Amino acid sequence: RPRVLSGIQPTAGSFHLGNYLGAVRQWVSLQETHDAYYMVVDLHAITVPQDPAELRANTRLAAAQLLAAGLDPERCTLFVQSHVPEHAQLAWVMNCLTGFGEASRMTQFKDKSAKQGADRASVGLFTYPILQVADILLYQANEVPVGEDQRQHIELTRDLAERFNGRFGETFTVPAPHILKETAKIYDLQDPTIKMSKSASTPKGLINLLDEPKATAKKVKSAVTDTDTEIRFDREAKPGVSNLLSIYSTLTGAGIPELEQKYVGKGYGALKTDLAEVMVEFVTPFRERTQEYLDDPETLDSILAKGAEKARSVAAETLAATYEKVGFVPAK
Numbered sequence: 001r002p003r004v005l006s007g008i009q010p011t012a013g014s015f016h017l018g019n020y021l022g023a024v025r026q027w028v029s030l031q032e033t034h035d036a037y038y039m040v041v042d043l044h045a046i047t048v049p050q051d052p053a054e055l056r057a058n059t060r061l062a063a064a065q066l067l068a069a070g071l072d073p074e075r076c077t078l079f080v081q082s083h084v085p086e087h088a089q090l091a092w093v094m095n096c097l098t099g100f101g102e103a104s105r106m107t108q109f110k111d112k113s114a115k116q117g118a119d120r121a122s123v124g125l126f127t128y129p130i131l132q133v134a135d136i137l138l139y140q141a142n143e144v145p146v147g148e149d150q151r152q153h154i155e156l157t158r159d160l161a162e163r164f165n166g167r168f169g170e171t172f173t174v175p176a177p178h179i180l181k182e183t184a185k186i187y188d189l190q191d192p193t194i195k196m197s198k199s200a201s202t203p204k205g206l207i208n209l210l211d212e213p214k215a216t217a218k219k220v221k222s223a224v225t226d227t228d229t230e231i232r233f234d235r236e237a238k239p240g241v242s243n244l245l246s247i248y249s250t251l252t253g254a255g256i257p258e259l260e261q262k263y264v265g266k267g268y269g270a271l272k273t274d275l276a277e278v279m280v281e282f283v284t285p286f287r288e289r290t291q292e293y294l295d296d297p298e299t300l301d302s303i304l305a306k307g308a309e310k311a312r313s314v315a316a317e318t319l320a321a322t323y324e325k326v327g328f329v330p331a332k
């Protein structure tokens with residue numbers, strides 16, 4: 001089986017619809033066909049300041065949401081990044097292989113550090129993509145299921161894997177991004193030209209999966225569309241309507257042309273009312289399942305412990321091979 005690896009930050013509490021449709025949904029289906037490794041990336045989370053108690057709670061909350069979304073610990077390896085020390089160890093080797101200029105070109109760092117102020121951004125935030133490189137290469141992943149915003153980091157991973165292999169001999173699998181066109185980028189409901197994100201979206205434009213279902217329905221009903229009335233998929237001319245159609249189509253499995261057909265002659269109100277209902281049907285059981293996992297922390301922690309053990313056995317092997325290639329004397 002080909003291998004996949006991906007991660008999600010535990011920082012925002014609730015996952016948002018972009019996280020789910022862009023990434024987590026693919027994780028669930030890939031566990032059926034791939035040897036799948038998924039993690040809650042708490043090392044990445046501390047690249048910006050975190051409250052320790054909140055970070056701990058949000059890490060368990062993220063794991064609970066992944067299970068609620070359909071990850072099955074019998075079918076995939078689910079773990080917490082900091083439980084596998086090899087991530088930080090391989091990241092150091094990768095840091096030493098990356099050019100300063102190369103790292104400086106990462107657009108996510110530019111965006112995020114601009115928001116924080118360059119002097120306040122941490123060196124960790126700067127090297128974040130390189131830790132991500134280590135995350136992926138440790139598992140010899142063939143594919144990385146992510147949203148479009150991560151494409152540049154997967155490119156960097158490919159470059160560094162090739163560079164290391166070229167310099168020290170074949171060591172790492174060169175991974176490919178697994179990005180589905182329809183859900184690569186879910187847009188803000190109030191400004192459908194920007195990505196739905198926890199940092200850039202306004203509260204009304206961001207669907208948090210753990211919000212009250214009624215609040216979610218309200219956000220869908222007040223989504224920005226346009227002054228026209230035609231329900232047609234056209235990213236350029238009708239970004240708001242197109243975003244709603246993508247979300248609707250992915251959550252229900254109905255094709256976009258089928259939906260366009262269904263709403264001929266009906267207004268945006270009908271589309272939004274129906275989509276609000278679809279969203280409520282999706283988030284209601286999701287919230288309940290998440291709560292069930294949170295109510296049983298022992299089971300949750302033991303799933304994560306087993307996942308970490310399995311992840312470590314793979315990660316340790318890759319790290320040992322890397323250290324050997326680099327020229328470190330093996331510890332006796």
Ligand code: AQP
Pocket residue numbers: 007008009012016018019020021022023145146147148149150183184185186187195196197198199200
């Ligand atoms: N709007 C989106 N559309 C499609 N995919 C998305 N992802 C995030 N936003 C969208 C994908 O979700 C996965 C996890 O991303 P993350 O760990 O970076 O989660 P986040 O920090 O909650 O994402 P944000 O909201 O995008 O964070 P900020 O605001 O900090 O930039 C990834 O695969 C990502 O592509």
